[in-house]
Amino acid sequence: MKTYVSLLLLGLTLPPLLTADDWLQFRGPDASSVAAGGTTGLPTTLSAQDNIAWEMALPGKGLSSPVIVGDKVFVTCSSGPDQKRLHVICFHSTDGKKIWERTFLASGRTMCHDKTAVAAPSPVSDGKNIYALFSSNDLFCLDLDGNLQWLRGLTQDYPNASNSLGLASSPVLVDQCFIAQIENDSESFVAGIDTATGENVWKISRPKAANWTSPVIFEDGGKRLVGLQSSKGLLAVDPATGEEVWNFDGGASTIPSSGVGGGLVVVPSNGLTALKLNGGKPEQIWQEAQLRPGTASPVIVGDRVFVLNSAGVLNCADITTGERLWRLRLKGPYGSSPVAAGNYLYFFDEKGGAQVVDISEPGEVEGKIVGEMDLGEMIQCTPAIGDGALFVRSNERLWKLTGNSGDLPKP
Amino acid sequence: MKKSFPFEFLVILTPLLLAQTTKADITPHLAAIQAVEKEGKGNKAASAAWQKLSAASADDLVTILGAMDHAGPLASNWLRSAVDVISDRATAGGSGLPVTDLGEFLLDTNHSPKARRLAFDLIQSADATTADKLIPGMLMDPSPELRxxxxxxxxxxxxxxxxxxxxxxxxxxxxxxxxxxxxxxxxxxxxxxxxxxxxxxDLPKHFGFLMHWNVIGPFDNSGRAGFDQVFPPEESIDLSAEYNGKRDKVKWVEFVTADPFGMVDINKAFGMEKEATAYATTEFLSTSARPAELRLGSKNAWKIWLNGELIFGRDEYHRGAAIDQYQLPVSLKEGKNTLLVKLCQNEQTETWTVEWQFQLRICDSTGTAILAADRPATPTEGTNLQQAPNRRKAQP
Structure with missing residues (x-):
C-alpha cells in the first residue's frame, strides 16, 4: 500500500518531461523557428499520397500554430456567429484521434479582419499545462488532460484592450511567467501572469499603436530575457518583473517578429537589423535594407539568416555581415513564417502550397526546392515540428505530415 | 502471502466515488466559481471547486446550467468547461445525457440565454432528431443563437x-x-x-437605428488631443449656442440620415475634415425605465454619454467598423433620454481613412430594437440632409 501511495505521490510531483521533440509555442523553441530535435522522421519530398499521415476536421477558423507535447497535439479554433465560440482541442499525434475538446464563449470583442480569426495567437505550453489566448483576450490554462486550471478575460479587466482588426501576438512562457503582448491603438500593455494562479505578476504600458508581433526569448548575460517588438523598436525586459533591461529604439515592423539564434537577435527594422547580445546594451552589427521581411518572420539557421520578402522571394544572408548570399523565388503569398529542421526549411502559403527548401549547400550556392505539394486550402498558420512530424492547420483541418521511406528515417 | 491494497482498484474506484457527488454537494462549488472576479481574483478557489464540480454526474448538468443564470462571462466559462467534462464522460461511459431534463431547461426562457444554448448543444449531441424538432419553436427566442x-x-x-x-x-x-x-x-x-x-x-426600424440628430463641429483634434479635450457640448447641450470651433464659430445643425444602416456621416455635414472633432446629439423617448444596450459602430475615436453620464470611449482610428461593434449596457429612464456622441477624426491621409461616421441603435440584450415612443417615420433617400453653414468646401 505504502509503495502504491509513494508512486502516486511521485507521479503527482514529478516535473513535466519535456523532450527535444516538443514544440511548445509559436515558432517553437525560444520562438526561434528551429526544431531542436533535428529532422528525424520529417518529410523532405512531399506528396499527398506519401506524406499525409492523417488529417482531421477542425470545428472552426484559426491562424494559430499547433503545439506539441509528447504525443499530444493542441490546436485552438474559433467558430459560430462572430467567432464567439473558442475551442481548445487535444489530438493524439499517432492517429489524429481527438482526445478532448473544451469550448468557451468569448468575453471580449471578436471583431477582426476577414482574413484573420479570433484563434490567431498560438497557444503555449510548459509541458504541464496548455495556455490558450485568443484575439478576444480570453486566456485559458488547462492541464494536458483538459482540466481547467484558471482563466482570464483580459478585455473584461482592461476594457479598451482590443484591436478591431484582431490581435495576433502569440504569448511566451519563461519560468513561471506567462507573457502576453496586448498592443493596440488604445489600451496597450504587456502582462506577466503567474502560471500557477492566473493573476498578474506585472503589467507595463506599451505604445498606443496596433502591433501584431510576438515576443521572443533569448539569453543575454546569463539571463533569459524577453524581447518586445513594436513600431518603436525592441525592448528587452526581465520576464520576472517586466523591468527594462535594454532598449533598441531604431523602430521596427509591427507584423513580422524578430528572429533569434547564435547570440543574435535580428529585428525587422529598416530592412533587417542584427543585434549582438553581450550582457548590456546590444551591439548593432549590421543593418540591411535588402533583407526586409514580408509577413513572415526571419529565421537564423547556423551562420545564415533566411528572410522571406513580400514578393515570396527567399533571401539568404550571412549572419555575421548581413551580406546577401542568394535568392530563391518561392510561391506564396505567405501569411505564415517558415520553420527549420536540420538543413531544411518548410514553407506553407495562403494558396495551400507547401515547399521544402534544402539549404545544406554552404555559401553562395542557392538552396534547392526539393519538395512541393498542394494541400488545397488557405494556410496562414506557422507549422509546428514535433514527434517526428510536421503539423499544419487551415481554417478547416489539421494535417500531420511525415516522411515516407525515401525521406529521413523516423525515430 | 500478505496482500497489499490493489492500486488498480483505487484507480477505478476514485472516479466512481467522486461521481457520487450529489446536487446538494455541488452548491458550494458553484458558489466558489460564481465568485470569480476580474484580474484573476478567485481563480484559486474556482480551480479547486472546478476539480470537484467536474466530477459530478450528468444528473447535475441542469443544476450547473442553472448556475449560469447568476454567473458573469468568466464564471460562465468555468461552468461551461465543467459541463464539457461531465457530458463527455457520460457519453463515453454510455450513461448518456438527461435529454428530457435538458429540454425542459431549454424551454424555460427564464434561464440565461447562453445556458439554454448550451443545453440545446448538449441535446443536439445526444439526440439530433429531438434537437431538430425544437428548432422551429425558437424563432422569437430570447437567445440570439437559438433564434x-x-x-x-x-x-x-x-x-x-x-x-x-x-x-x-x-x-x-x-x-x-x-x-x-x-x-x-x-x-x-x-x-x-x-x-x-x-x-x-424598413431596416432602420428593424434594427432601431437612430436617424435624426443635431451635430456640431468641427472642433480641433490636432495631434489626436481632441479626444481628451473637453469642448463645450460635453459641459452642456444647448442647441441654440454658438462656440469657437477649429477655424470659425460653430453651431448645432439638424442632421438626418437616410442610410439603411443608420450611418451618420459627419463628412456630409462638415466636409472632408481631418484632425477634427464633432458632436452629435439626439433625444430618445422611452415608454418605461428599462435596461437597454447602446450598440455603436465606428472606425473613428468616440465617446458616448447617456443623460450626461459618460458610458464609454475608445481612441482607435480606422481599424474597421461594423454594426453592433460596441455593445454598451445602459439603463434608460422613463421619458426623455439624451444621447451625446463625440466623434474624432485623425490626421491619416490614406484613402481608407476618409470615413468620419458612426451608427447607433438602441436595443435589448437580444438585439431586438427598442423604438422611441415618438420615433418619426424612417427618412428615405432624397431627404433634405441639412449641411452646416461652416461646412468645409475643399477636399483635404
Whole structure:
C-alpha cells in the first residue's frame, strides 16, 4: 500500500518531461523557428499520397500554430456567429484521434479582419499545462488532460484592450511567467501572469499603436530575457518583473517578429537589423535594407539568416555581415513564417502550397526546392515540428505530415 | 502471502466515488466559481471547486446550467468547461445525457440565454432528431443563437419556395424570418430576398437605428488631443449656442440620415475634415425605465454619454467598423433620454481613412430594437440632409 501511495505521490510531483521533440509555442523553441530535435522522421519530398499521415476536421477558423507535447497535439479554433465560440482541442499525434475538446464563449470583442480569426495567437505550453489566448483576450490554462486550471478575460479587466482588426501576438512562457503582448491603438500593455494562479505578476504600458508581433526569448548575460517588438523598436525586459533591461529604439515592423539564434537577435527594422547580445546594451552589427521581411518572420539557421520578402522571394544572408548570399523565388503569398529542421526549411502559403527548401549547400550556392505539394486550402498558420512530424492547420483541418521511406528515417 | 491494497482498484474506484457527488454537494462549488472576479481574483478557489464540480454526474448538468443564470462571462466559462467534462464522460461511459431534463431547461426562457444554448448543444449531441424538432419553436427566442437556427430554417424554406416559383408564399416565409432575425448577416440576406420580390423592408426600424440628430463641429483634434479635450457640448447641450470651433464659430445643425444602416456621416455635414472633432446629439423617448444596450459602430475615436453620464470611449482610428461593434449596457429612464456622441477624426491621409461616421441603435440584450415612443417615420433617400453653414468646401 505504502509503495502504491509513494508512486502516486511521485507521479503527482514529478516535473513535466519535456523532450527535444516538443514544440511548445509559436515558432517553437525560444520562438526561434528551429526544431531542436533535428529532422528525424520529417518529410523532405512531399506528396499527398506519401506524406499525409492523417488529417482531421477542425470545428472552426484559426491562424494559430499547433503545439506539441509528447504525443499530444493542441490546436485552438474559433467558430459560430462572430467567432464567439473558442475551442481548445487535444489530438493524439499517432492517429489524429481527438482526445478532448473544451469550448468557451468569448468575453471580449471578436471583431477582426476577414482574413484573420479570433484563434490567431498560438497557444503555449510548459509541458504541464496548455495556455490558450485568443484575439478576444480570453486566456485559458488547462492541464494536458483538459482540466481547467484558471482563466482570464483580459478585455473584461482592461476594457479598451482590443484591436478591431484582431490581435495576433502569440504569448511566451519563461519560468513561471506567462507573457502576453496586448498592443493596440488604445489600451496597450504587456502582462506577466503567474502560471500557477492566473493573476498578474506585472503589467507595463506599451505604445498606443496596433502591433501584431510576438515576443521572443533569448539569453543575454546569463539571463533569459524577453524581447518586445513594436513600431518603436525592441525592448528587452526581465520576464520576472517586466523591468527594462535594454532598449533598441531604431523602430521596427509591427507584423513580422524578430528572429533569434547564435547570440543574435535580428529585428525587422529598416530592412533587417542584427543585434549582438553581450550582457548590456546590444551591439548593432549590421543593418540591411535588402533583407526586409514580408509577413513572415526571419529565421537564423547556423551562420545564415533566411528572410522571406513580400514578393515570396527567399533571401539568404550571412549572419555575421548581413551580406546577401542568394535568392530563391518561392510561391506564396505567405501569411505564415517558415520553420527549420536540420538543413531544411518548410514553407506553407495562403494558396495551400507547401515547399521544402534544402539549404545544406554552404555559401553562395542557392538552396534547392526539393519538395512541393498542394494541400488545397488557405494556410496562414506557422507549422509546428514535433514527434517526428510536421503539423499544419487551415481554417478547416489539421494535417500531420511525415516522411515516407525515401525521406529521413523516423525515430 | 500478505496482500497489499490493489492500486488498480483505487484507480477505478476514485472516479466512481467522486461521481457520487450529489446536487446538494455541488452548491458550494458553484458558489466558489460564481465568485470569480476580474484580474484573476478567485481563480484559486474556482480551480479547486472546478476539480470537484467536474466530477459530478450528468444528473447535475441542469443544476450547473442553472448556475449560469447568476454567473458573469468568466464564471460562465468555468461552468461551461465543467459541463464539457461531465457530458463527455457520460457519453463515453454510455450513461448518456438527461435529454428530457435538458429540454425542459431549454424551454424555460427564464434561464440565461447562453445556458439554454448550451443545453440545446448538449441535446443536439445526444439526440439530433429531438434537437431538430425544437428548432422551429425558437424563432422569437430570447437567445440570439437559438433564434439564428430557426431563422436559418425559414430562409432555407423561403429559398426552396423561390426555386419552386412560389413567390407569394416565399415572401411571407421571408417576412416571418425577418420578424425573428436579429443576426445582421441574416437580416441582410432576408432583406435582399424580400426586395427582389418587390417587398419593402424598413431596416432602420428593424434594427432601431437612430436617424435624426443635431451635430456640431468641427472642433480641433490636432495631434489626436481632441479626444481628451473637453469642448463645450460635453459641459452642456444647448442647441441654440454658438462656440469657437477649429477655424470659425460653430453651431448645432439638424442632421438626418437616410442610410439603411443608420450611418451618420459627419463628412456630409462638415466636409472632408481631418484632425477634427464633432458632436452629435439626439433625444430618445422611452415608454418605461428599462435596461437597454447602446450598440455603436465606428472606425473613428468616440465617446458616448447617456443623460450626461459618460458610458464609454475608445481612441482607435480606422481599424474597421461594423454594426453592433460596441455593445454598451445602459439603463434608460422613463421619458426623455439624451444621447451625446463625440466623434474624432485623425490626421491619416490614406484613402481608407476618409470615413468620419458612426451608427447607433438602441436595443435589448437580444438585439431586438427598442423604438422611441415618438420615433418619426424612417427618412428615405432624397431627404433634405441639412449641411452646416461652416461646412468645409475643399477636399483635404
Amino acid at each position: 439564428r437556427d430557426a431563422v436559418a430554417r425559414l430562409i432555407s424554406d423561403g429559398n426552396a419556395l423561390m426555386e419552386a416559383n412560389a413567390k407569394d408564399t416565399a415572401a411571407l416565409v421571408y417576412r416571418q424570418a425577418l420578424n425573428g432575425a436579429r443576426d445582421v448577416s441574416q437580416i441582410q440576406e432576408i432583406a435582399a430576398q424580400l426586395e427582389k420580390l418587390g417587398r419593402t423592408v
